[in-house]
Amino acid sequence: MKPFRQIALLTAGMLLLSAAGCGKKEDSQMQDSSSQSTWSMADPSLNLPTLNLGHTTEDMIRRAVVNPGNTARLADAMKRAQAGEKITIGTIGGSITQGTAASTTDERYANRALQWWAKAFPKAQLDFVNAGIGATDSYIGVHRVDADLLSKKPDVVIVEFSVNDTDAALNLQTYDSLVRKILQAENHPAVILLFTTQEDGTSLQDTHMQIGSAYNLPMISYKNAVLPEIEAGKFTWKDISPDNIHPNSVGHGIIGELLWSYFNSVYAKLDQIDTSDLTFTATPVTKDLYAKGQLLDSKTLTPKTMQGFEQAEVSNQFPNDWTTKEGGELTFEVTGSNIGVLYYKTVDGKSGQYCVYVDDRLIQVLDGDFTGGWGNYAQAQQVYTSDTPSTHTVTIKQLEGTDLTQFTVLGLLVS
Template sequence: MTAAKIRLGKIMNGKIMKGIIASLAGMTLIACAGCGGGGGSGVDSKTSAQATQVSNSPCFISDPTASPACIVDGKVLARSIVQYGDDSRLKAVLAKAQSGQPIVIGAIGGSITQGAWATTAQNTYVGRVFGWWQASFPQSQVTLINAGIGKTNSKYGNQRVQRDLLQYNPDFVIIEFANNDAPTPDFQESYRQLAQTIMNAPSHPAVIMLFTMARDGSNSEDNQIPIGKELNLPMVALREAVYPEEQSGQLNPIDITADEIHPNDLGHQIIAQIVAYRILSAQHSTN
């Protein structure tokens, strides 16, 4: 199997695009108020301060079965930031898109990146994130390279990254292997190699490390976070974002998952929201 190359304008009709825009509307204000961006060092004082600043923020995602119904607000988005990392490459691709130049957006990972179990391609987190790129920069032609393949890990990712992703010269890449990599030294090394290979590609893409999780909250992010710190990469995590709501009983994890491992449409929407939030933090930072 190989990656899918998609022109977003061809797969998203007006109704879908309006839905994506609506789902991410208002995030500019949140990011501007709370996300300083640029080279922070993780979930610490900066994230805590951000959570305080956005405590009265509007609701972005609701679940009618939750109590209270709002499951993603500014506090949840603030918690999703594991590390701000270096903003310079994100700023470069944002400037490129703003100027009207074509950009290539990529993602590499397992079945969640591939899109399991979303009801449509547009409802996957990848489809939503890249819908955000096109909606935000209509003057730029956006090409999507989805290199997600189910039941694969970063070891196989290293074998196929050139064929499935880097040959297309991506400007922005999401790496997602938190569910499929084991929390062992050999997988930590394979993840490091993959991240470095992507960063060293001729197109010098911006990279965001994304940590998804199983229904019980398990993943291998603790094995991967040291790589992000070493390379000073932006990192976002689903567990840090919503697990407190799950533990408090506000949110039933069954409501955002299709099975023990994979998100449903609502879960994909939450993942997309936290990724877009980190992008916006770079767009509005002054660092």
């Protein structure tokens, strides 16, 4: 598979900103695509966990399993759970993973997944980490996954970013590095890719499938399950979502049933799955530019200079920030190949525009104003990219001639 090339800083874009003023045993080798096969549901006569919400049909479930993938790591986790060991189930994604629009915590798809493990392995010691944060994509995700998820050493991870990812070229690379980070964790977690969708079918599923196919990962598509049913008049989008994106409890229940069915298909043939080799050595699909991605905030990064800003905790999701209400300037010195700014967009009509300079070159004007929007959220903007790491000076200061002075820098995304 040919890797996409990362787009470097655009000279034209900088000029515009300046002008603006600112069966048989499976092979357990993780990347072996030859083990991709036709998927079949577990024998219903077996005594397996059932969710019984009544939201899915066999056709929906079969369509949803884009690739059953290599199940060695998942089977290994199940065998350890069966033996009563401690198992941690993890999820990472955006607001859907966070559970927006689900009526209760237990009705979120992430919790539905956990419930299968509790039902299947009552003697196991189960831990759970939900690293879903609304309005975040895999670009932010690859920089926060170590702290928010991998530090908890999950044994099974469900990754959901197909709605929040919108830039196919950039997100192919960030998603690749994110998935690889998880697969390369020392405790060999199983990875399941979950694809969601907007009402009109907008989703980066096809882009994410390139990564899943290259590494032969299990891929489950909510999009494939529900959209043909809606087109056939079986139910409407409003039956499963209160808006154009977020599943309600019924939608989350559909995802839950898809996951339970997939888990059961692995559990049913657990004794036949070879778990002796859980290594992952596949060549990256892309250049793996974000392999060393990290989020640097006020706890881990000291500004070179700081005028008007102060350390604060404005955002619950990204609390260690720098904020100003009266304007000011921040300067950082960081080393990396890729640099981004994570900042806060607010609906209060007080957040203004701030310029970002890299090595004294105006790169981007960030607008913190989201007046009339659905709520405050963290926005990321990549401001520098290169194939080789080096040290750079990043300056963030108010755009001249603007009246709105409030602004919050949540952190720098450096890889």
